[in-house]
Amino acid sequence: MTTAINDDLWSAIGDPTRRRMLDLLLADGGGTATTLSEQLPVTRQAVAKHLGVLDRVGLVHVTPAGREMRYQVDDAQLARAVAQLSQVGATWDARLRRIKLIAEAIQRSTEQ
Amino acid sequence: MEYGTIEREFHIDAPPEVVFDVISSPVHIREWWDAETDIELVSGATGELVWADEATDRAHVSPITVVEAQPPRLFSFRWVYPDDAAAAPDNSLLVTFRLAASDRGTVVRMTEAGFREKGWEIAVLEEQYTEHVTGWDLFLPRMAEYVKHLVSVQ
Numbered sequence: 001m002t003t004a005i006n007d008d009l010w011s012a013i014g015d016p017t018r019r020r021m022l023d024l025l026l027a028d029g030g031g032t033a034t035t036l037s038e039q040l041p042v043t044r045q046a047v048a049k050h051l052g053v054l055d056r057v058g059l060v061h062v063t064p065a066g067r068e069m070r071y072q073v074d075d076a077q078l079a080r081a082v083a084q085l086s087q088v089g090a091t092w093d094a095r096l097r098r099i100k101l102i103a104e105a106i107q108r109s110t111e112q
Numbered sequence: 113m114e115y116g117t118i119e120r121e122f123h124i125d126a127p128p129e130v131v132f133d134v135i136s137s138p139v140h141i142r143e144w145w146d147a148e149t150d151i152e153l154v155s156g157a158t159g160e161l162v163w164a165d166e167a168t169d170r171a172h173v174s175p176i177t178v179v180e181a182q183p184p185r186l187f188s189f190r191w192v193y194p195d196d197a198a199a200a201p202d203n204s205l206l207v208t209f210r211l212a213a214s215d216r217g218t219v220v221r222m223t224e225a226g227f228r229e230k231g232w233e234i235a236v237l238e239e240q241y242t243e244h245v246t247g248w249d250l251f252l253p254r255m256a257e258y259v260k261h262l263v264s265v266q
Binding site: 092093095096098099100102103104106107110 | 144
């Protein structure tokens with residue numbers, strides 16, 4: 001298996017405002033563009049735009065709530081993002097271990 | 113330690129010439145990276161890293177561009193960028209291997225940089241770096257708890 005990298009997912013989570021929004025959605029168990037904008041130094045319109053980005057990569061899902069849309073963090077997609085992120089370092093460690101094993105095996109065979 | 117970079121340093125009981133060959137030659141890249149590649153050790157050379165799975169020989173393909181190849185001291189390349197673009201600092205990951213002879217062996221220093229440009233700050237934070245952008249102090253501990261919870265209910 002390789003590092004199959006989902007650029008859209010990383011771009012979505014790479015923005016500080018969007019990460020803060022995910023944080024608030026996790027803390028509050030969900031929210032709307034209005035409730036989020038009340039807790040952030042950005043306009044409701046900007047929040048709505050960010051929510052659209054998160055929605056497109058599946059990090060949030062949407063349900064109608066009165067005149068607004070209610071957003072919640074998608075458990076599976078967030079877990080997937082976190083798992084892949086923590087894999088970045090670990091996969092290099094595995095590759096580097098293999099480089100070491102191969103090089104040392106070659107060296108031992110030439111010394112014999 | 114530069115923010116936005118994975119760094120690893122380790123010792124190999126083999127001389128730099130051997131280590132350089134293992135790191136950079138397609139026959140060995142196949143072993144340590146499971147990838148087929150046609151890359152040549154020339155600055156600016158481009159090629160592909162190709163991973164197979166059970167179903168297809170080209171399950172994953174990443175372009176690769178050699179940045180520097182100075183046997184046996186330095187090998188660097190860019191990968192993970194769009195197929196239709198040239199590798200550049202803002203669209204790719206830069207992997208650098210620096211080799212130094214040491215006590216009948218080699219000290220290898222490997223870095224992978226470019227996460228920040230690609231929106232990968234979170235990956236760096238997973239690496240336990242201390243510098244945070246605003247918002248992470250709250251977000252990360254809570255996310256760790258959250259993921260623990262997800263794992264425990266599965």
